[in-house]
Amino acid sequence: MNKKEFGAKEYVRHMDGLLFTTRIVVSNLAFNAAGLAAGEEDLHREKLLKSIVALKSEVDGLLKELADEEEIEWANRALTKDSIEAILKIIRKKGGE
Incomplete structure (x- = not known):
């Protein structure tokens, strides 16, 4: 195995990015699930899907850098x-x- 390591600043930068993207996913999920924007469900579903894909991309990129x-x-x-x-x-x- 070819172990890769991050420095402290890199870990903080990556985790901050993950937290930011995760907040977007959770926010979009809350709007979609709670029906806070009745009549705009498709819009919120689209935003949720896009934010989940963004989060997955970020996690995949982090994995490739780390391991x-x-x-x-x-x-x-x-x-x-x-x-x-x-x-x-x-x-x-x-x-x-």
Whole structure:
């Protein structure tokens, strides 16, 4: 694995960008879900989709700067394994009730 690292300033810059884009997604989702602009649902849905795509682009770019493909694949497998283990734990717990 070819580990890449950021300095403190780079981490802060990237996280600030992610937070900014995430705020836009959440705001657009709130308007769309709450129906605050009745009659403009399509407009808010379009804004939501665009902001989600922007957030995904930002996250994808950050991943490419931080890790190589092998590390990203490892993280995906580890996350999947953790999720499966959590589900199995819940199933086992419910089976014991």
